[in-house]
Amino acid sequence: MKFILMMHAPRGTGDWDIMTKWSQGEVEAHIQYLNDINADLRKAGELVNIEGLMPPKHARIVRAGKGGAPDVTDGPFAESKEFLAGWWIVDVATPERAYAIAGRASAAPGPGGKPLNMAIEVREVMSAPPVEV
């Protein structure tokens, strides 16, 4: 079963400003923690894909305008408190395993080494058509 684990971070000013107030040791511990998760997932053969996104300040919303020409506006919507910072796609045996990985990622340390408890949205990835019998 494939799951996408979407990490949501506080929106702030739309930049990486949560990390800019941390000390060197805190930044390094946070990066190391996430690197360790990735290394473990790779070793276990569970990692399908992982991507990080540029901060939301650089996001644009596109809708088809008149005649199908793209109409580009700044996004995402200002009222959203959190934004998608990046994701993992993992191939695991059970949903519980996906929740366990998400739980570990959510506990990535922040200031003072305390877990950040970031929201990680877990969604199953829909698959290709079933095999004809």
Added chain:
Amino acid sequence: MDSTGTHLLRDLAPQVLGVVARRFGDFAAAEDAVQEALAAAAMQWPERGVPDNPRAWLVQVAMRRMTDHLRSELARRRRETVLVAEEAVEYEEPREPGEAAEQEQDDTLLLLFMCCHPALTRPSAIALTLRAVGGLTTEQIANAFLVPEATMAQRISRAKQSIKKSGVPFRMPTGEEREERLDAVLHVLYLVFNEGYATSTGSSLQRADLATEAIRLARAVHRLLPDDGEVAGLLALMLLTDARRLARTGPNGELIPLDEQDRARWDREAITEGVALISKTLSQGAIGAYQLQAAIAAVHDEAARAADTDWPQILALYGLLKRMTDNPMVTLNHAIASAMVHGPAAGLELLKPLDADPRIAGHYRLDAVRGHFFEMAGDAEMARSHYHAAANRTSSIPERNYLLIKASRLRNAE
């Protein structure tokens, strides 16, 4: 197939393509045929052993595919008796070895000119070069560029269509055109190298292969045109830069800047070769941009410790390079060298015009360098704010992490 077999196929690929394309005058179809022959070899050779004359074997198979292809084309066009190419299947290796070698060299160069055709976009030219001259499979190229195989196959197929439509015959370009085309070839090889060298994320192993492949191809071009200074300069630049690859990233792919690298991990052999190459070339006259960049890389590589770097010489070389090219990255590096020689205020002054240059204004590198100059000047607050701005603008994760750590280090120091 083992690595010897793979290398053999890669070396033979352009030679075989040269023979077939010349014989039939159709580059696009010949390229398809040669790919099929390479695939057949990769299947059959491990089982039955490598044939006595692998090159002739590949040419023979590719020509047979070519004939099949022509025959079905013809059948489609008019349902008449096939008269094409029945005899074209037979192929004999040339008798005069000297003559054959010369033809082979011309073919490889000609293939490079074809693949770096002005009608193609750079990404298409890169993909086609790697396949036709580098002998890589579409799958390998797709993996290296982290795109699905179908996407890469489309890109290559469109590239071949563009060449076909352009109607350029399969023959050596002459005079001025040749110079221009060689520039394009060198640029494509340079981009392939950078693609492999500059990225430390993703499946890094496969990416590093691109740098190795670019060096292999640059070596081939240098063998064909040993007296061309820029070809030698590009090869030297690649060797001298690639020599630092192992020291450039930490265990998790984090960036380690030049002045913090463990120089014991630099590849001495590559440095020796690169330095010898560029020293010989620089003494021979007309100096181009690749040679200057190689000379700068050589000065860095020859310093036993970061503190021993001969910055005045690097500054002088960037001064020459700046006069030769209108590239904002050169101005940026010139400013860095100037700051190392004359202090951060001089560097900041040289950066000013870049704010008005749309090619680099707002680019994270500009912020990162400013941060560095303010740090040198002891202004932690300005330095931190520039590092943060750079971290927010880079799209590379290792680079972002590096900049965030630099900024947080200054916070600790306060």
